[in-house]
Amino acid sequence: MGAIFEREFKSYFKSITGYVFVAFVLLFAGIYTVAVNLFGGVANFEYVFGNMSIVYLLGIPVLSMRCFAEERGSKTDQLLYALPMGMTKIVLGKYLAMLAVLALPLLVLCIYPLILSLFGSVYFLTAYSSIFAYFLLGAALISGGMFFSSLTENQIIAAVMTLVAVLLNYYGAALASLLPATAFASFMAFSIIILIVGLVIGFITKNVIFGSGAFLVLEGILTGLYLWKQAAFESLFLTVMQETCLFNRLYTFINGTFDITAVVLYLAVIVVFVYLTEQSLEKRRWS
Amino acid sequence: MIEVKNLTKKYGDHTAVKNLSFTVESGTIYGFLGPNGAGKSTTMNILTGCLSATEGEVLINGHDIFEDAIEAKKCIGYLPEQPPLYLDMTPLEYLSFVAKAKGLSKAEREDQIVEVMQVTGIEKVAHRLMKHLSKGYRQRVGIAQALLGNPEIIILDEPTVGLDPMQIIEIRELITKLGKNHTVILSSHILSEVSAVCSHIMIISKGELVASDTPKNLEAMFQGTSTLRLTIKGTEAQAKEIADSIDAIDSTLCRPGEDGQTYVQYKSHADRDFREEVFFAYAQRQIPILAMSIKHVSLEDVFLQVTQEDKTAKEVPVQEENHAEETKTQAEPEESTAVGGEEA
Numbered sequence: 001m002g003a004i005f006e007r008e009f010k011s012y013f014k015s016i017t018g019y020v021f022v023a024f025v026l027l028f029a030g031i032y033t034v035a036v037n038l039f040g041g042v043a044n045f046e047y048v049f050g051n052m053s054i055v056y057l058l059g060i061p062v063l064s065m066r067c068f069a070e071e072r073g074s075k076t077d078q079l080l081y082a083l084p085m086g087m088t089k090i091v092l093g094k095y096l097a098m099l100a101v102l103a104l105p106l107l108v109l110c111i112y113p114l115i116l117s118l119f120g121s122v123y124f125l126t127a128y129s130s131i132f133a134y135f136l137l138g139a140a141l142i143s144g145g146m147f148f149s150s151l152t153e154n155q156i157i158a159a160v161m162t163l164v165a166v167l168l169n170y171y172g173a174a175l176a177s178l179l180p181a182t183a184f185a186s187f188m189a190f191s192i193i194i195l196i197v198g199l200v201i202g203f204i205t206k207n208v209i210f211g212s213g214a215f216l217v218l219e220g221i222l223t224g225l226y227l228w229k230q231a232a233f234e235s236l237f238l239t240v241m242q243e244t245c246l247f248n249r250l251y252t253f254i255n256g257t258f259d260i261t262a263v264v265l266y267l268a269v270i271v272v273f274v275y276l277t278e279q280s281l282e283k284r285r286w287s
Numbered sequence: 288m289i290e291v292k293n294l295t296k297k298y299g300d301h302t303a304v305k306n307l308s309f310t311v312e313s314g315t316i317y318g319f320l321g322p323n324g325a326g327k328s329t330t331m332n333i334l335t336g337c338l339s340a341t342e343g344e345v346l347i348n349g350h351d352i353f354e355d356a357i358e359a360k361k362c363i364g365y366l367p368e369q370p371p372l373y374l375d376m377t378p379l380e381y382l383s384f385v386a387k388a389k390g391l392s393k394a395e396r397e398d399q400i401v402e403v404m405q406v407t408g409i410e411k412v413a414h415r416l417m418k419h420l421s422k423g424y425r426q427r428v429g430i431a432q433a434l435l436g437n438p439e440i441i442i443l444d445e446p447t448v449g450l451d452p453m454q455i456i457e458i459r460e461l462i463t464k465l466g467k468n469h470t471v472i473l474s475s476h477i478l479s480e481v482s483a484v485c486s487h488i489m490i491i492s493k494g495e496l497v498a499s500d501t502p503k504n505l506e507a508m509f510q511g512t513s514t515l516r517l518t519i520k521g522t523e524a525q526a527k528e529i530a531d532s533i534d535a536i537d538s539t540l541c542r543p544g545e546d547g548q549t550y551v552q553y554k555s556h557a558d559r560d561f562r563e564e565v566f567f568a569y570a571q572r573q574i575p576i577l578a579m580s581i582k583h584v585s586l587e588d589v590f591l592q593v594t595q596e597d598k599t600a601k602e603v604p605v606q607e608e609n610h611a612e613e614t615k616t617q618a619e620p621e622e623s624t625a626v627g628g629e630e631a
Contacts, residue, residue: 002387003384003385003387003388004388006384006387007373007376007384011373011375011376014375014376015375074371074373074374075367075369075371076371076372076373077371078332078337078365078367078369078371079367079371079385079432081335081336081337081338082335082336082337082360082363082365082367083360083385083388083389084356084357084358084360084361084389084390084436085357085388085390086357285337285338285339286339
């Protein structure tokens with residue numbers, strides 16, 4: 001695992017990707033520190049992160065797209081498969097390398113509250129827990145990006161899939177609030193999600209029967225639930241989208257609450273996607 | 288030692304490898320020979336754990352490649368068809384990475400990297416980025432990578448594809464050198480390559496093992512038919528009459544040519560060379576022989592025969608090959624192939 005981590009981490013800084021990502025995060029953090037803290041005259045560094053979601057929308061797909069797609073494109077994945085090393089270690093090595101790249105600019109940001117404390121009273125706990133939450137949010141999004149990267153050998157496709165997923169997660173709640181609050185609207189929205197899941201499964205397994213089977217089963221369960229407890233479906237979609245929106249959770253930390261459930265949600269997302277990535281790579285061995 | 292039992296690999300409806308069983312003994316260079324798409328790479332990918340099998344068992348030194356993958360993989364060094372190189376690294380960095388990933392200790396790493404770079408002759412380019420290296424050097428780095436960890440078995444998938452003739456010779460010498468301390472399995476669709484370096488050949492066709500023996504035995508197995516082709520200034524009847532007078536000739540085929548010439552083909556299962564007998568028989572009857580050539584069964588024929596074999600028409604491919612060969616050397620009209628066809 002150490003070897004994979006080391007190679008992967010270095011390779012980010014052999015190409016321009018690592019530098020661009022770090023510079024991108026620092027640039028935006030700098031702009032907002034100047035705008036919010038210096039011009040605004042407040043010492044609350046956590047407010048900066050309220051504006052930093054945009055960095056992840058663009059930065060995460062760029063960071064994670066090459067992870068496995070590049071290996072597959074250049075056929076170096078054969079080396080990984082032939083190594084006397086478990087697939088979990090390979091996936092974790094790569095994942096931790098991306099986290100390390102993400103951590104670099106955030107470690108620099110850890111100095112900012114100290115600087116600000118020279119000019120006003122900084123809430124250190126809130127500031128650092130916001131940095132921590134921002135890191136966890138990034139870690140969760142990267143795990144998703146890594147999974148999408150393991151699905152294809154084309155980095156651009158991986159980046160676009162990640163971008164769409166991140167955008168949907170970011171705007172999901174806002175979009176869902178546009179829907180009528182009726183139970184039927186929720187039902188239809190869930191059906192569309194299930195359709196997308198079915199398509200993704202079909203695409204991954206390259207098996208029409210499997211994809212449509214998954215769609216039919218899930219849709220059947222959904223229809224059953226809908227018929228059984230129609231009332232519960234009222235504005236359910238909005239609630240679900242709000243609850244699963246990873247970006248929303250960040251604001252709890254910024255507002256000064258250390259939200260354990262959010263930490264658990266982020267960690268759960270990471271575990272799920274690391275597992276799915278591993279399965280997607282193992283699956284390729286079986287194709 | 289590798290034991291492969293009833294290995295089958297299906298891609299959807301397509302069966303790439305069909306019920307393959309063989310054993311690879313230690314200390315020999317094995318050649319895996321077959322036309323493109325015969326299932327060579329698939330088999331090698333399964334042996335090295337890069338691919339799963341639909342059915343069957345692979346034991347590497349007693350370790351099951353599917354159940355006990357990590358132990359099994361430690362016994363194998365693998366060079367896939369396309370060397371799996373990170374082009375943004377130098378060979379030295381790359382080998383350090385692979386050595387570390389294979390779990391070698393720091394001291395082992397340093398020793399072995401120096402050693403494999405020496406064996407493969409890449410010391411000179413150790414500090415150049417691999418994207419600037421030639422195909423030959425990349426192939427060597429790929430082999431060096433396979434040698435790290437000192438695995439007992441080295442598997443090379445088409446190691447000389449895309450190299451120039453000089454590089455091919457160098458890589459072959461390297462493989463021969465490796466064969467002294469390792470069990471080597473290499474695949475190729477080029478017969479001369481396999482017969483040059485391997486002491487055991489396995490011929491695979493359409494996913495099935497069709498022959499497995501030493502190059503010599505393989506030739507001997509299919510030996511015994513030689514074809515003598517003549518161009519005479521005479522008639523078919525005369526050619527047949529002479530054939531009857533010589534025991535060694537089993538069958539005769541004739542086809543009239545221009546200007547009273549006849550193309551004759553004698554087939555024999557005899558061990559002895561009967562060209563002199565034929566010559567004197569014709570000389571006695573004062574029939575001029577304008578051209579004469581003999582063709583023994585070569586490894587090439589064995590390869591073509593076993594890989595193209597249509598079980599109903601066993602002899603056809605060899606004959607076609609013979610004819611094609613002679614068409615080139617004797618500059619005969621193309622229809623000569625038809626003679627073989629008629630007989631079949």
